[in-house]
């Protein structure tokens with residue numbers, strides 16, 4: 001079953017200097033019990049995508065077309081604010097980079113975890129028992145005695161694990177994790193990724209994992225989508241994309257990934273050029289102004305080229321495999 005199906009989604013912001021198309025014709029699915037990674041440079045539309053799913057777009061933003069179908073029968077673009085509030089935190093949970101966004105500094109962890117269960121009908125004691133079990137799952141040592149403690153009494157890594165526990169408390173169908181490990185040091189990052197992997201298996205929810213860090217996506221995700229300037233330029237299984245990226249943008253992202261560079265370099269390579277101004281999208285392929293492979297054909301809209309399996313690249317030249325580049 002598909003937990004989330006985003007179909008031809010476009011989102012525009014109205015700004016003083018004109019209409020800015022932040023997402024254009026975005027389509028992808030999150031199957032049940034699978035994790036899908038979203039990767040792309042800053043400004044490619046990752047936050048806009050999450051906010052559109054959660055019904056939390058800024059006032060100047062609007063879904064101009066498309067559908068966001070959740071659990072097969074709910075089009076989130078058509079639900080009213082009350083219905084969306086009912087889904088958020090219950091069927092769709094979130095974890096963000098800063099755990100303090102989810103934690104109240106003046107309430108004990110136990111109280112906050114009880115509050116999440118307010119509709120459960122359980123007694124205080126049973127709620128606390130569930131909270132303890134969840135804290136144990138996220139590897140908080142001695143959880144019984146720590147329920148009475150306040151967020152500032154926990155380390156950064158523990159705070160993030162408590163935020164994850166709170167997100168998973170109501171057994172959501174979908175967890176949206178937006179750069180949840182970015183603020184952690186390397187060791188804690190690895191531990192948190194391992195934890196998320198184990199929890200996903202144990203709890204059986206689907207994960208939409210947003211990161212600009214390719215290594216994290218490779219570790220955690222079954223499938224991935226690569227976004228550029230508000231469009232999905234490539235999608236497929238993580239294996240298909242890491243082993244056989246076909247969009248020139250994905251190929252450049254991989255070539256710039258420090259983990260894949262063959263030797264240590266003094267300065268990390270970056271992709272030459274900048275994202276286009278989304279108020280004036282380039283004609284044809286959105287990546288064409290930065291692409292070494294662009295030719296006259298690229299001034300016309302590229303097809304979603306099927307590459308076998310679930311692998312798709314929105315490119316006229318998707319037949320060219322990655323030659324290991326020095327970037």
Ligand SMILES: Nc1ncnc2c1ncn2[C@@H]1O[C@H](COP(=O)(O)OP(=O)(O)OP(=O)(O)O)[C@@H](O)[C@H]1O
Nearest residue numbers: 013015020022041042043044045046047048058278
């Ligand atoms: N409320 C808004 N009004 C106008 N433009 C906006 C608004 N929110 C986002 N944008 C624009 O939409 C585009 C996508 O932004 P978004 O924040 O979704 O990107 P992102 O990939 O999440 O970037 P980052 O990783 O830096 O958060 C950018 O050009 C951004 O300037």
